[in-house]
Amino acid sequence: QVQLVESGGGLVQAGGSLRLSCAASGSIFRPNVMGWYRQAPGKQRELVAAITSRGSTNYADSVKGQFTISRDNAKNTVYLQMNSLKPEDTAVYYCNLRIGARYEYDYWGQGTQVTVSS
Numbered sequence: 001q002v003q004l005v006e007s008g009g010g011l012v013q014a015g016g017s018l019r020l021s022c023a024a025s026g027s028i029f030r031p032n033v034m035g036w037y038r039q040a041p042g043k044q045r046e047l048v049a050a051i052t053s054r055g056s057t058n059y060a061d062s063v064k065g066q067f068t069i070s071r072d073n074a075k076n077t078v079y080l081q082m083n084s085l086k087p088e089d090t091a092v093y094y095c096n097l098r099i100g101a102r103y104e105y106d107y108w109g110q111g112t113q114v115t116v117s118s
Contacts, residue, residue, distance in 0.1 A: 002024060002107045003026055004096075005025075006021065006109040007021050010113075011116075014118050016085050019079060020079065021077060021078075022078045024095075031054070032052070033098050034096065035047060035051065037094045038092065040092075048063055048067065048080065049069035053071075078095065086116060092114075093111065
């Protein structure tokens with residue numbers, strides 16, 4: 001069984017930074033992709049950024065140049081460095097892990113709240 005534990009959310013003023021972490025445990029094999037999604041009140045969950053076990057990254061257009069995703073494969077941990085935060089970045093951020101050749105095994109973290117005050 002795979003578990004994802006997120007940390008690093010909180011309240012920050014606009015222009016500030018936060019770093020989210022997500023540690024995965026359990027039966028994790030490659031290939032896999034780890035990512036961050038977010039869901040703001042009244043909106044659908046959306047992809048923020050993802051990184052494969054080989055290191056390829058993908059970002060939502062809205063966060064390019066502002067957020068950076070990275071991972072430590074030895075620790076099965078993914079990070080999201082968020083800079084120049086804006087009030088519209090306020091959301092619950094969810095860690096996601098997909099495993100398998102077709103990423104058929106799909107796991108989610110419990111979510112961490114990020115609130116950016118103006």
